[in-house]
Amino acid sequence: REVIIGGAALNAEVEAFFQKIKFPFTVGYGMTECAPLISYDHHDDFVPTSCGSVLEDIMEARIDSPDPGKIPGEIQVRGENVMKGYYKNPEATAAVFTDDGWLRTGDSGIMRGRRLFIKGRLKTMILTANGQNVYPEEIESKLNNLPYVAESLVVLREFKLVALIYPDMAAVEAAQLSVDQLPQLMNENKGILNKSVAQYEKISSFELVDKEFEKTPKRTIKRFLYH
Incomplete structure (x- = not known):
């Protein structure tokens, strides 16, 4: 079995x-x-x-x-x-x-x-300014395993990789942390993430979003809505 x-x-x-x-x-x-x-x-x-x-x-x-x-x-x-x-x-x-x-x-x-x-x-692949192919799902999978991250989405903005992060507020509250501490926590996560990926996959910055990403009936994120 x-x-x-x-x-x-x-x-x-x-x-x-x-x-x-x-x-x-x-x-x-x-x-x-x-x-x-x-x-x-x-x-x-x-x-x-x-x-x-x-x-x-x-x-x-x-x-x-x-x-x-x-x-x-x-x-x-x-x-x-x-x-x-x-x-x-x-x-x-x-x-x-x-x-x-x-x-x-x-x-x-x-x-x-x-x-x-x-x-x-293929349709989600990101082509960086130096010609590298980046598969955002691989980066997101690593990021989603880090503390206080519920889900994430990696996008390309001004030729740089940016992580959009929806925080795990239940975990934040359970740890008795405040919303004001989220930027610092996610910055620490960014540092951890960037040590685990290739140079061309490193995240330059992150943005916190206040609600879950919109999804298809199959529960995949509607990437086209986020740029």
Whole structure:
């Protein structure tokens, strides 16, 4: 028996905790257009931060990158369980397939052997002033694990990365802290975060927001509303 996790990247802290207590879990990756599974590993074979190995015999995957094992690129797939196209929508079908018949997933990642490691969605990727690709989800995941952070969003403003932070007010009150202390607390968090990311992923500043970020029915943040 095992628990299979999917739908979004697993929080690194949660993943580490599950491994520490030897909880039988694994992470899979898929999409409706692939009916729905693309990759999976039994929990005994699971590699941390991965989303499993591409299904053997029925599925192929490739990374649109000059170095698929190191440089992230779009994950593209083909196989028996991949759809033929969208019903009565040839334009959408043409947009989602490459000229040589591979399905564009819209996700960016790397692949080592048959094992996939997702970095983020292509449409959320941030291109910095020095040409580096930044995947905000990875930074946000680290930031969300820090004290007094309920959720966060990383955006690009004037060629610099800025973190929008919705504080965990319940935790602040439980610690008997005041709202006036939040800027100092978050500045400390910024310092901790910047020590754990690459130079081009460092946050230059942060802004506190007073309400939760607006979300889709799938509970993902509507990034287009925040700039």
